[in-house]
Amino acid sequence: MAEFYNLNGKKLQRQYRDYLSEFKQWKQKSHAKQYLIYPQNIGKYLSIDETALSKGELYTIITNKKAKGKKGAIVAICAGTKVEPIIEQLLKIPSKTRNKVKEITLDMANSMKTIARVCFPKATQVTDRFHVQKLALEALQDIRIKHRWEAIDQENNSIKLAKEKLHEFSPEIFDNGDTRKQLLARSRYLLYKAPSDWTQSQHLRNKILFQQYPDIKKAFELVQKLRNIFNQAKSIQIAYTKLAQWYYQVENSGFKAFNTIANTITLNYKSILNYFINRSTNASAEAFNAKIKAFRSQFRGVNNLEFFLFRLTTIFA
Incomplete structure (x- = not known):
């Protein structure tokens, strides 16, 4: 003005x-x-x-x-x-x-x-509900990031070894054109999404990722099961049963981060289950x-x- x-x-x-x-x-x-x-x-x-x-x-x-x-x-x-x-x-x-x-x-x-x-x-x-799901997604991403750092270290060591032997370093390249390091970096966003929302290239990247890292696949399935409970459960009773089953699967998964989430849900289960009364979220506040x-x-x-x-x-x- x-x-x-x-x-x-x-x-x-x-x-x-x-x-x-x-x-x-x-x-x-x-x-x-x-x-x-x-x-x-x-x-x-x-x-x-x-x-x-x-x-x-x-x-x-x-x-x-x-x-x-x-x-x-x-x-x-x-x-x-x-x-x-x-x-x-x-x-x-x-x-x-x-x-x-x-x-x-x-x-x-x-x-x-x-x-x-x-x-x-x-x-x-x-x-x-989105704060609960966010915790699960962060645990999944932690597993991916851990593997990414391992891939970076592995590539750096391979480059160093190739230089010592006066060889040219050639990284492993997967069918979609990604190196191992790129595969783990570029998989970040697809892990946040449901499989139904993936593009064709994301489907291919996901297939390779899950073949190479079965633990990421297992963690991703746990995240999707938790999301489905919130999307599909029609009552507190059904949600309570499904959350108990999910908790059992987490205990058997061996993922420390997911056990922490499961314990957090156990401590807050009453207010979490109250979501299924009116399906209210904090989206308006966000x-x-x-x-x-x-x-x-x-x-x-x-x-x-x-x-x-x-x-x-x-x-x-």
């Missing part, structure tokens, strides 16, 4: 902030960096998540799902992830209002669970985080955190 009207951009921004935007008269300005609360935006279904607003500093954000990331979406923004100060601020909202909340989706962090339990005691806690990042990029970073929060809440609260 400043460029269009041949004005100084920084001066126009300063004028807008100090005189046109009502920022100086903002009622919550004095404590904006610590907390912002909008009790009128509380609904029956909430999400709680954390995001970085400025310089990597984390803020805990509670949003109303019904608002769908628009006006009235923000219920609270609290600095940090420490439980006690967040609870202290949320308890300022009348208990009658907080008790309206029927369901709250969150990740597996104990801090989030404690906040939800204390501040919204009538709400059912639902662990986001989408709102993406909006915050886009908003921040429009600002070209955050120089004035209070003003950033003012504009953010003016639009979304």
Whole structure:
């Protein structure tokens, strides 16, 4: 706008902030960096998540799902992830209002669970299914990365040996044109996808990968079985049975990382199974985080955190 009207951009921004935007008269300005609360935006279904607003500093954000990331979406923004100060601020909202909340989706962090339990005691806690699946995918990728480092070491040693013998090094090349090192590097994205979403070249790469590394195939099948439980189970009872069967398969797989995931699921199984009541996820919170990042990029970073929060809440609260 400043460029269009041949004005100084920084001066126009300063004028807008100090005189046109009502920022100086903002009622919550004095404590904006610590907390912002909008009790009128509380609904029956909430999400709680954390995001970085400025310089990597984390803020805990509670949003109303019904608002769908628009006006009235923000219920609270609290600095940090420490439980006690967040609870202290949320308890300022009348208990009658907080008790309206029927369901709250969150990740597996104990801090989030404690906040939800204390501040919204009538709400059912639902662990986001995608956080559970993400843990399994990370365990699968760890196995692939381990093999990739081994392939890099093996290739480096072969190159060194070839030089000592004054020979030209020729790496092993598979049917799709990949070397072993390239095969493991290029398989990263296909392992995130379901087989039905693979392209023809990914099918070929996957076939070679699984032939060369049966443990990756076994780990991939465990990930797909976990995904299918969330996609196909129609009730808590069916999901509970299938998760128990999956846990048994993990125990027999010999994968340490998957045993850790299975134990994590066991510790959080109640809130994980609550997903199958309404099939609620934390996708709305993740989408709102993406909006915050886009908003921040429009600002070209955050120089004035209070003003950033003012504009953010003016639009979304």
